[in-house]
Amino acid sequence: MAVADRLHSAAIHLLRRLRREDATSGIGSARLSALSVLVFGGPVSLGRLAAAEQVRPPTMSRIVAGLERAGLAARAGDPRDGRQVVLQATRAGARVLHRGRRRRIAALAARLRPLAPRQLGTLAEAAELIERVLRRREPSRHRGAVAHTGR
């Protein structure tokens, strides 16, 4: 479908551009995204965080290691289950998250500024449509433990 294709390309290029803001904020996109789950969702185990971010546990293990090294998140053992690790954002983590997010949004907003109100409306409507279709259940899949409605 041509629309799916163009939308796909546009999303790739959009996020690729915003990556540059990440570089100046000193935190990569995977860390920023995981951190946002911790800040807005509260403490969670590593496995659940990996599932929420749709990555494998080893990947999340390394992302968390980076966050910990930077003092943005902390690990704690679960007293009831010694295998699990409970992750939580630190105060500095919350601060950095909000700052990085603002920076990305500001960069995008600057580019949208020359658009006409009608065009902005089109973008807003498109964003709404995208979120809506993504919220639907996976086509031709079981109604299992998917959840992850996004943030």
Next chain:
Amino acid sequence: MAVADRLHSAAIHLLRRLRREDATSGIGSARLSALSVLVFGGPVSLGRLAAAEQVRPPTMSRIVAGLERAGLAARAGDPRDGRQVVLQATRAGARVLHRGRRRRIAALAARLRPLAPRQLGTLAEAAELIERVLRRREPSRHRGAVAHTGR
């Protein structure tokens, strides 16, 4: 700006959903994206391709090396300018592109299917707007006569 925020989130969620499809296509998203420029846009120099893909020349150099190694694109010297390299998709490249794209956007297309034609039009227009604003020069940067390889 609220629109920027919503668009940002929508793009993140969209690509996160599609990331899994990448793995099965046998070609990474950067290569797929660059290859698509070659297939649909025809022969082009490396620098222009890098600009179109919003990455730096060394990055594109390596992406092209991968495409070449896989037999999906070919380099040729520009007879008029010995510094430039002209890139072109091979037949195999075009074949792989179409197959990969189909696979990559299959999930998205399935999700868009229930939308009304007018809504699909909104999404197409939004994609076009995004690509356009991304191609503008950086706002609030000094306007040297650089033009950055133009477009």
Next chain:
DNA sequence: CAGAATAGTTAGCATGGCTAACGATAATCC
């Protein structure tokens, strides 16, 4: 013709995906 500008490449670093293999802990099954 000498020097500046331009196009690509190479080298090296960081991030972020993955699988396979390995503990360590918990749950289950005689």
Next chain:
DNA sequence: GGATTATCGTTAGCCATGCTAACTATTCTG
């Protein structure tokens, strides 16, 4: 209770993709 099995996370090692700095080769310019 002890052996087996299942689950959780980490480690090791692979590959892709971003970047800057520094280099070569070519072209343009003064």
